[in-house]
Amino acid sequence: MVALKEFLSLELDKLNEEQLKQVSDFIAFLKFRSRNISWQIDKNKMAALYSEFAQEDRQLAEAGLDEYAKLLTQEDFK
Incomplete structure (x- = not known):
């Protein structure tokens, strides 16, 4: 586990600001996804x-049908 963290740290040091932002967004996504949300x-x-x-x-x-009938009646008298 320590070797993995060291590897990731070294790789993070090589990234530019945009890439670091993407990594940050991905970490936020992983944290969100790992939440156990239970809806009761x-x-x-x-x-x-x-x-x-x-x-x-x-x-x-019913109100719509009444309105529709009124419109049909109006059309008949035109």
């Missing part, structure tokens, strides 16, 4: 949200 999903909350949004979707669809 409350199924009851999800069901309630689904129901709420489904109701809103139905209302919007």
